[in-house]
Amino acid sequence: MALYIHRPLSFLNYKIGFLNICFKKYSICSLLRNPELGSEIEIKGWIANIRKQKHNIFIDVKDGSTSEQVQVIVSSDLNVNTKELSAGSSIITSGSIVKSPKGNIEILAKKIKLISKCSTEEGYPFAPRKEYSPEYIRQYLHLRTKTNHFASLLRVRNSAVLAFHSAFQDEGVINVHTPILTSNDCEGAGETFKVIPDNEHLLKSMAKSGVHVDEIFFNKKSYLTVSAQFHLEALANGLGSVYTFGPTFRAENSKSRFHLAEFYMIEVEIAFLEELKPLLNFVERLLKKVTNNLLDNNISDIVSCQGINRTEFEWLEKDFVILSFDEALNILNCNASQFKKLANAQNGFNKEHEIFLVKYLGNIPTFIIDWPRHLKPFYMKECKNDSKVLAFDLLAPDVGEIVGGGLREDDFQKLEEKLPKEGVLEWYLDFRKFGGISTGGFGLGFERYLQTILKIDNIKDTIPFPRWPHNCSL
């Protein structure tokens, strides 16, 4: 009756043995980890370097799977047209896997085919064996992965994402997706972006009399999230400890090397938490675990990214420092001559102060606890008999604050009094009425974490497509 043919995949013809075989098998990374000496292999990649000699051509090939390259030896007997084989060209080569006298894995080419050429004469901005500044490279966002430094950065970034997920899962903390579009301004700092359909026809068809254009689509004004904390608290009040790892937005006119308009934040809310100390300890445990994981599995990319090595990670062997806000302020006041602007209890610390403190304390990540109430948001839990709140910042070498968090006010009356009058936050009280629990949590700036461990000067070089004022390329 029906004119269709049921053709399960396994009956289709196949050119190469791709079927049901993991893509990874064909990468340079796999080749170098598990070389089967003497066997045939096909490698697809880009030419990193090419050296033409009398009897042989030596081609270093990379394919993005690792910072390492594999050398392909092309005998002149193969009569390869070498004219278009230049650095940056994409090629397919097949040959046998051999070991060089020095012990390196190499490929003795039997066939080599150009996929697509690459030439600086036609505008390719990166010449082989030349170093470029990050600012220069950043002009070519769509070509950045062609540079070794940035490809390494992205591989470390990938491993860090997985290492954070895995560390949370080991602790029984559950991943949730909190909303990007929200009708709340969690931080209340007026740094939100608003969101409206870019379609006059749609807006017209949905319009209602008396409704402002900003409110047509969602029936209320909608913003990009500045923090997922309230949503995390709601979810923790039923699911237990939760975390989210997603994009966060700030409409701030800052072009500093520490700020992005779109950045990634890991936000965590721990359920049934009544003290600050287990939270600080969790942060320390998490950062050490993830960083050790990266050193164990990605050291070649870490070295290739910024040239740093294991000796930069002495802090992993030490306990993080804990200082009260007042103690930190004292240190800064004793070193007043170092700063353009003095620190004070009214305004807290600026970036200059934060970076100084960590350096002063031997480049060990430093928790600042016991914050004056006025420097932290309304929802922070009050210390007993004190004008302080149970909040903390974690300052990291070269970067300053990378984590901020604390315990949440769990006294219903106190919270009700402190709730901002503007904004519709009754729901934030509501889940506390029905079997409410004490929670605490934090937000960790993912790019700042990468900045501190990899010693990257500008945060714009830690994310594939950075967005900041006047810049939303591609």
Added chain:
Amino acid sequence: MALYIHRPLSFLNYKIGFLNICFKKYSICSLLRNPELGSEIEIKGWIANIRKQKHNIFIDVKDGSTSEQVQVIVSSDLNVNTKELSAGSSIITSGSIVKSPKGNIEILAKKIKLISKCSTEEGYPFAPRKEYSPEYIRQYLHLRTKTNHFASLLRVRNSAVLAFHSAFQDEGVINVHTPILTSNDCEGAGETFKVIPDNEHLLKSMAKSGVHVDEIFFNKKSYLTVSAQFHLEALANGLGSVYTFGPTFRAENSKSRFHLAEFYMIEVEIAFLEELKPLLNFVERLLKKVTNNLLDNNISDIVSCQGINRTEFEWLEKDFVILSFDEALNILNCNASQFKKLANAQNGFNKEHEIFLVKYLGNIPTFIIDWPRHLKPFYMKECKNDSKVLAFDLLAPDVGEIVGGGLREDDFQKLEEKLPKEGVLEWYLDFRKFGGISTGGFGLGFERYLQTILKIDNIKDTIPFPRWPHNCSL
């Protein structure tokens, strides 16, 4: 000199043995997996059920870490005030771990303390042992995790996130964060949201004469991403195969049970790919691997979420079906009486057609390949000697399309001709000039995947905070 005290965490006093101990140790999930019979334990959670008998009170406690509950036996000798202990209340209880005659792990309470009560009289919307419709529960987004169904859904969702990540890493596909804010409308369907700072003062301070308000902050109009594909292609042209797993947005006035304004998409771009078949095979391998992983590790949550069990997953043992567009159209035309609206080559298939096709083919996920060129975007690679393109959709039971993808046009001239004149897409051509490679990829709707495997009727019940027209709560 300095007035600070270096106090490493390990010297701080500690109330309970929390220090350097994984949070997971204290969960009901851990207790039930590794019970140390006879030893003491402290459990924090919510009362699921309470039965008061003459000599004992039996309390089922849940804490969000698993769909299972643990029974706490409170002897009347303990003189517990049971008045405020009702379903939904949060409690701390400590006691010894025992095994019931039936073999269940239970706690013989020594102490029990109410954290916070919960009562339907004060407005708690969920009575114990009562079933509510998803529509009813959806009215209380901030309380949804207090229901067993939705807590199970979120635990499955968590596991699915991790299973996808792990499946990609096993294949050597690298995770990247593509931008949420972009100056491109990748799909060109006019379903974008535009993004503007919600701060008059900021906009005023950044304003330049002649610049429209939409363009002040980023110097150009900026949108929420509708697809990361172009960015993935750029990254793949240096890093190799890549994927992204993040929020995606569509400003579409649809309240259907298959659409959200904010949803999660897994988008993948495989490098050095010259045929469609390995891509279809990868999709099949991926979905089977992730789903088997969920069945192995989350079966109790899968059952608790929607009451379905392993027998619903027969498709895991079968090869996915592959049909050409024309074959699929033929089937639909042979069954024309089934549809409100006939399918045709001009407009392609609608949801009704998609769901019928999968059912007709025995509820096995079905690839539709060889699409007419006009039904797919400009960047799809053309079949040789044909008006078709090398694109595919994957249709899943009950839901229809969950994956869409194909090979990208790698003929530079052809692509240049087809490039839309509006929109600034030179960069999309540019990375193909310099060692360009053939790639192919797809986008997988994460919520639709959850919908199909868990048989959830409405997509709004697969995500913690659903957003759709007229709805952006919390």
